[in-house]
Amino acid sequence: MKHELNLPVMEKDVEKLKIGDIVYLDGVLITARDQVHKRIMDYIKEGKELPDTFKDLKGSAIYHCGPIIKESGGKYQVISGGPTTSQRMDALENQVVQALGVKFVIGKGGMKNLDTTGNKVVYLSYAGGCGAIINKKIEEIVNVEWKDLGTCEAVWFIKVKEFGPLIVSQDTSGNSLYK
Amino acid sequence: MATIQSDLEKKIEQALIGTIKRTTTRAPLELKNSLQKVVKEEESDLAIEQLNLMLENFEYGEEKEIPTCQDTGVLNFFITLGNKFPIISNFREVINSAVDAATKLIPLRGNSVDPITNENPENNLGANVPPIYLSISENSSNLKITVLPKGGGAENISKLFMLNPSSGLEVFQREIVKVIKEAGGMPCPPVILGIGIGGDATTCMKLAKEALLRPLNQRHSRKDIAKIEIELMEKINNLDIGVMGLGGKVTCLDVHVEVAMRHPASFPVGLIVQCYAHRWASFEMNEKGDIIDEA
Numbered sequence: 001m002k003h004e005l006n007l008p009v010m011e012k013d014v015e016k017l018k019i020g021d022i023v024y025l026d027g028v029l030i031t032a033r034d035q036v037h038k039r040i041m042d043y044i045k046e047g048k049e050l051p052d053t054f055k056d057l058k059g060s061a062i063y064h065c066g067p068i069i070k071e072s073g074g075k076y077q078v079i080s081g082g083p084t085t086s087q088r089m090d091a092l093e094n095q096v097v098q099a100l101g102v103k104f105v106i107g108k109g110g111m112k113n114l115d116t117t118g119n120k121v122v123y124l125s126y127a128g129g130c131g132a133i134i135n136k137k138i139e140e141i142v143n144v145e146w147k148d149l150g151t152c153e154a155v156w157f158i159k160v161k162e163f164g165p166l167i168v169s170q171d172t173s174g175n176s177l178y179k
Numbered sequence: 180m181a182t183i184q185s186d187l188e189k190k191i192e193q194a195l196i197g198t199i200k201r202t203t204t205r206a207p208l209e210l211k212n213s214l215q216k217v218v219k220e221e222e223s224d225l226a227i228e229q230l231n232l233m234l235e236n237f238e239y240g241e242e243k244e245i246p247t248c249q250d251t252g253v254l255n256f257f258i259t260l261g262n263k264f265p266i267i268s269n270f271r272e273v274i275n276s277a278v279d280a281a282t283k284l285i286p287l288r289g290n291s292v293d294p295i296t297n298e299n300p301e302n303n304l305g306a307n308v309p310p311i312y313l314s315i316s317e318n319s320s321n322l323k324i325t326v327l328p329k330g331g332g333a334e335n336i337s338k339l340f341m342l343n344p345s346s347g348l349e350v351f352q353r354e355i356v357k358v359i360k361e362a363g364g365m366p367c368p369p370v371i372l373g374i375g376i377g378g379d380a381t382t383c384m385k386l387a388k389e390a391l392l393r394p395l396n397q398r399h400s401r402k403d404i405a406k407i408e409i410e411l412m413e414k415i416n417n418l419d420i421g422v423m424g425l426g427g428k429v430t431c432l433d434v435h436v437e438v439a440m441r442h443p444a445s446f447p448v449g450l451i452v453q454c455y456a457h458r459w460a461s462f463e464m465n466e467k468g469d470i471i472d473e474a
Contacts, residue, residue: 020225035297068286068287068288079246079286080240080245080246081249082248085332108332108364108365108423109332109364109423125423127423128248128364128455128456129233129247129367129455131236131249131250132240132247135245150299151289151299152289152290153299165228165232167229167425169425177225178364178424179363179418179420
């Protein structure tokens with residue numbers, strides 16, 4: 001089944017999604033990979049407030065991605081931005097999902113310990129290596145946080161249009177397409 | 180960075196920049212053909228949907244001249260230097276200069292991170308990178324350089340096995356299948372495996388990496404080794420990992436095995452895993468610096 005969804009979504013929207021469904025997303029999501037997960041965990045441990053811009057992420061999506069970004073005249077542009085391997089973030093993801101209140105985790109390869117049932121979150125997979133074609137789906141970069149982590153590791157706030165096909169690979173009933 | 184002096188070095192640098200651009204922004208025809216063949220063989224709708232997106236992505240990257248995958252990898256340089264090619268003493272500098280220029284021009288992702296400080300100079304340079312492999316070819320006055328971008332997702336599955344000589348030959352296939360099974364979708368299957376059997380720890384890993392450069396679907400000239408390649412491919416394709424780990428008939432596009440004589444006490448096996456987006460490009464020039472072949 002095919003779904004076109006606008007970010008942010010409500011819990012009831014993700015509960016409808018079943019493994020094997022195809023999703024296309026509109027709205028603003030963020031990139032977050034290894035170092036962002038580590039820093040969010042550090043903030044939680046130290047009781048530090050996350051940046052204000054993270055408060056708008058409730059019901060949105062985090063995308064495991066380290067894009068190639070081009071900067072010209074103070075504007076940023078995604079050159080290529082396919083997914084990275086999600087499993088590396090596995091040990092930290094449940095807490096990060098709870099801290100941000102996101103309803104989607106997008107990446108490749110799946111996550112063994114992501115509690116999709118408890119967190120009411122859906123794991124969406126995007127075909128690995130498909131970094132160039134994503135340009136057709138990106139409207140603009142609207143913000144960036146933690147740029148000190150480097151271009152590949154920073155939090156890029158990306159406005160997408162019909163971002164997909166994203167495959168529902170782990171759903172809120174606890175089903176998974178991964179063996 | 181040291182400046183490049185001679186005309187010949189400048190020609191090598193320009194050829195390298197072009198080759199880095201080709202390998203990061205397009206896929207070799209043999210790879211696209213292999214993936215198209217998988218589309219025909221696959222029965223899983225999800226596998227076919229993803230393969231079509233992958234093929235469309237290759238076309239789009241080539242058309243727009245942008246990296247097909249955001250992970251432009253660690254650029255591995257394989258130099259085959261003719262023994263009659265004019266002496267180049269500073270290959271490292273010529274390659275570094277080309278990598279620096281290509282990173283800005285294409286652009287590439289900065290993929291060199293200091294392992295201690297986490298600093299990323301965003302130029303793909305720094306301590307002991309990029310890796311350069313040099314071999315000398317006899318009675319040749321040409322220079323050939325192949326560039327292989329190696330992404331992190333697949334590389335993370337690579338492994339060295341130091342097995343017992345009395346059981347190594349028996350168990351190594353099982354060990355490799357186990358690694359690929361546990362990896363699931365992580366290395367971006369359908370994968371290509373480079374395997375080095377024998378030698379010592381470094382030799383088998385180097386052989387495994389070099390094995391990736393053999394054309395797809397080409398079997399080893401030794402029949403007993405070709406048999407191992409076919410057996411491993413069948414075992415891996417029976418795992419039902421499929422495209423990106425979402426199930427299907429094809430998990431492995433090819434297996435290339437190379438061998439070296441081993442020490443009586445050792446049975447080393449090196450495994451280098453490559454993602455489906457197996458990109459490489461090369462150029463060959465004569466002693467005057469004229470390009471005589473490009474791939």
